[in-house]
Amino acid sequence: MKLEFFGAARNVTGSKHLLHVNGKKVLLDCGLFQGRRREAIEANLHFPFDPAELDCVVLSHAHIDHSGALPLLVKKGFTGKIYCTKVTKDLCEIMLRDSAYIQEKDADWLRKKLKNPDAEPLYTIPDAEKTLTLFHPIEYDEMFSPIENVKVKFHDAGHILGAAVEEWIIEDKDIGKTVRLGFTGDLGRNHLPILKDPVQLEDLDLLITESTYGSRLHDEIANVEDKLGTELSEAIARGGKIVIPSFAVGRTQEVLFIIRKLVHEKKIPPVPIFVDSPLAIKATEVFDKHPECYDTALLEMIDRGENPFSANQHGVQFTASVDESKAINHFPGPAIIISASGMCEAGRIRHHLINTLTDEKNLLLVVGFMAQNTLGRKLVEGENPVNIFGEPYEVNAEVKIYNAFSAHADQHELLEFAQHIGKAKSVFLVHGEDDALLTYQEELRKLDNLRAADIHIPTPGDVFEITNTKTWKKVDENPDGRNILGGDWVDLG
Secondary structure (H helix, E strand, O other): OEEEEOOOOOOOOOOOEEEEEOOEEEEEOOOOOOOOHHHHHHHHHOOOOOHHHOOEEEOOOOOHHHHOOHHHHHHOOOOOEEEEEHHHHHHHHHHHHHHHHHHHHHHHHHHHHOOOOOOOOOOOHHHHHHHHOOEEEEOOOOOEOOOOOEEEEEEEOOOOOOOEEEEEEEEEOOOOEEEEEEEOOOOOOOOOOOEOOOOOOOOOOEEEEEOOEOOOOOOOHHHHHHHHHHHHHHHHHOOOEEEEEOOOOOHHHHHHHHHHHHHHOOOOOOOOEEEEOHHHHHHHHHHHOOHHHEOHHHHHHHHOOOOOOOOOOOOEEEOOOHHHHHHHOOOOOOEEEEEOOOOOOOOOHHHHHHHHOOOOOOEEEEOOOOOOOOHHHHHHOOOOOEEEOOEEEOOOOEEEEOHHHOOOOEHHHHHHHHHOOOOOOEEEEEOOOHHHHHHHHHHHOOOHHHOOOEEEOOOOOOEEEEOOOOOEEEEEOOOHHHHHOOOOOOOOO
């Protein structure tokens, strides 16, 4: 059995991990790379394996950095099944179509504005439609067999609706032993609004774990509500607009829940709330259809007649059309605008930033992780001015950052999860930037159950092979991965 690491190795986008077992090839996630346009396009265009040779894909959740390259995989020859939870399938039905639409529009823009007649979308809406026919939804906690001699269970990851941590039981014929593998996908947090808490995996030989916040701690949601209420109230009192760049799936719905809670508790005055993202609107409809995934707090809110996902909810306006979106710019009073994309790289959020960043009475509320080289990261790091559509804009608006809203486990929560996986032989750290990876690696080595484990930080293209002792050794590496995904990197050893 071998593992090859491609996307989300030494970075946080483009998740792809290839499992070779008993002569079969299984891809864990298939996400798009996001970041600098030219590098992202290059990384997305070229798979470092033949898609036609894959037997199946096992998908942890619907976020585009985990699912968004699936139509390209199918376009290049993949014909197998795509296993995921039922809710993930429902979300991918809207997200992959939306991603294809964006690819088509981007190609149109390159052809018209940059006079590039050869510009083509990575994939089209028909490619996305074909991909959706290959989805094979599975219930949480239902054992299934994606290939012979391999069994898998999806458990609730607590990250976004439908997200799964994966429990694998592999009968490896090469070493003649059973291997218990765990894959976190993106691991969520305890006590987040809307979702149930993550399920703990146990008795693992091997763990592949995300490390996004491996070097940082989050504020607790309960501890920031009063602070958030105060800052929102101050912006509202000065007549400002509060702009919230938000991931369409998960974060938008969570922010809606928190704002409705603050209004109910009279911590902020009621003001119009605009959800300005067609994808977020469709995703919210999916959330509304799956109350079986809700936690107790959300069910209690709905019982008292305050469903934050309902289009009929007083004070919330879902603006689907372009004309409705443009009209928000002329809204005279204070308002809250929730818009995608979450990293400010695409979509309607950029137009709202153009119309609000220069005015000091407005508030930009950052509620999610911003990857390197994105507009969102530049705003978080205080760059001023910032370029939007090639034009500079002064940042005079107040900027506030709330890590408490993150749907990713922080260092403490990651360590708590790892502490209870049993005496695993090997751990692979993925989906993290270098500081997070190195810090988390050192902290893992302090855990009693992992003192004898090998803690690996793979680089794109690295290949690891299991031994008879269930430990893993590096057997190959691909230095070209460094060139495509970030240039010269520090040697992590």
